[in-house]
Structure formats: structure tokens, C-alpha cells
Amino acid sequence: MGRGNDHKSYGHAALMSTLVPFIVFGVFLLFIRACLVTLGYYKEPILTAFQKYGDEVGFSPLFESLAWGLVLAYLIFVLLVPSSFLVLIGVFSFVSFVMLYWRIKDSIMDHPRVFLRFPSWYREIVDHTTREERRKLSYMWLGLPLRTRLLYNADQAEFRKWVELVVLSVS
Numbered sequence: 001m002g003r004g005n006d007h008k009s010y011g012h013a014a015l016m017s018t019l020v021p022f023i024v025f026g027v028f029l030l031f032i033r034a035c036l037v038t039l040g041y042y043k044e045p046i047l048t049a050f051q052k053y054g055d056e057v058g059f060s061p062l063f064e065s066l067a068w069g070l071v072l073a074y075l076i077f078v079l080l081v082p083s084s085f086l087v088l089i090g091v092f093s094f095v096s097f098v099m100l101y102w103r104i105k106d107s108i109m110d111h112p113r114v115f116l117r118f119p120s121w122y123r124e125i126v127d128h129t130t131r132e133e134r135r136k137l138s139y140m141w142l143g144l145p146l147r148t149r150l151l152y153n154a155d156q157a158e159f160r161k162w163v164e165l166v167v168l169s170v171s
Helices: 002-039 044-049 061-080 084-107 120-128 131-143 146-154 156-170
Strands: none
Touching: 002 061, 044 131, 061 084, 120 131, 120 156, 131 156, 146 156
């Protein structure tokens, strides 16, 4: 009777041991993506957010990269030191972080010097363009070929020139 139970627990442990590296790798990729957005080397999520109608929602990639970094650090720590107390602390921290995010997400646009500081090109666009110009920038970005978008992601000076040309052409 106990033998079947051992078999089930072994299967569960084997499944978890194969899933954990994929979960950690997925969180690592999301952390890298958030860092690239924060540093200004991946512009797609921010420019895509400009397309939405209605009130503009502030985008703070710094907050997102901090969140994914904390999740990654927590996962690595729990892997190194497995404990049910650490899992409880992680769940409590996650709930607290989500509540904090929902509390401040509406005030991101009210405090642009704090939350809209990174990436620098985003701050420049918000300061120098209207909402309609940002929407047009977003649609023009999606129309660019992939190689051109990769070039503008890597070269900030060329991206600024492209933004100026698009703003001049839509005015």
C-alpha cells in the first residue's frame, strides 16, 4: 500500500525537478527583457503601449525589472535553501508587491521624474510630443522592417533622428 504512494511522490518529484529549470530560465528571460526595456535597448513594449485609445497609461519598466529580478532571486534562493517558511515569505512578498503596484500604477504619470526616468528616450518622447504624435510613432514603428527596428533598438542616436523625422512628417 505504501509502495504505490512512494511511486506517486517520486513521479511528482521527478516532474518538479524537470520543470524547475524551465521556470527559472523563463523568469531569467523575462528579467533580461525587462532590463533591456529599462536600459532602452528594446523599444517594442513601450511603443506598442502608445497605440491605445483613451487616457495614456504610464509605463515604468524599472518597476517591472525590479519585480522580475526579485522573483528570480527568490527562486534561486529557494532552490538553494528549500524551506516551507521561505515559500510563505515569498507568497506574502508577492501579494504585497502586487498591492503596491496596483496602488501606484495610476500615479505613475503624476510623478514623471521618478517613474518615467528610464529609458531616457521614453522621457524625451513624452516631454516633446503630443499624445497623437506618440500614437503615430507607435504605428510607424510597427510598419518598420525587423532589421530596421533592430538597428534603432541598438543605436539611440539613429532612433532619435527617426523620431524627429516621424514627428515632422505627421505635424
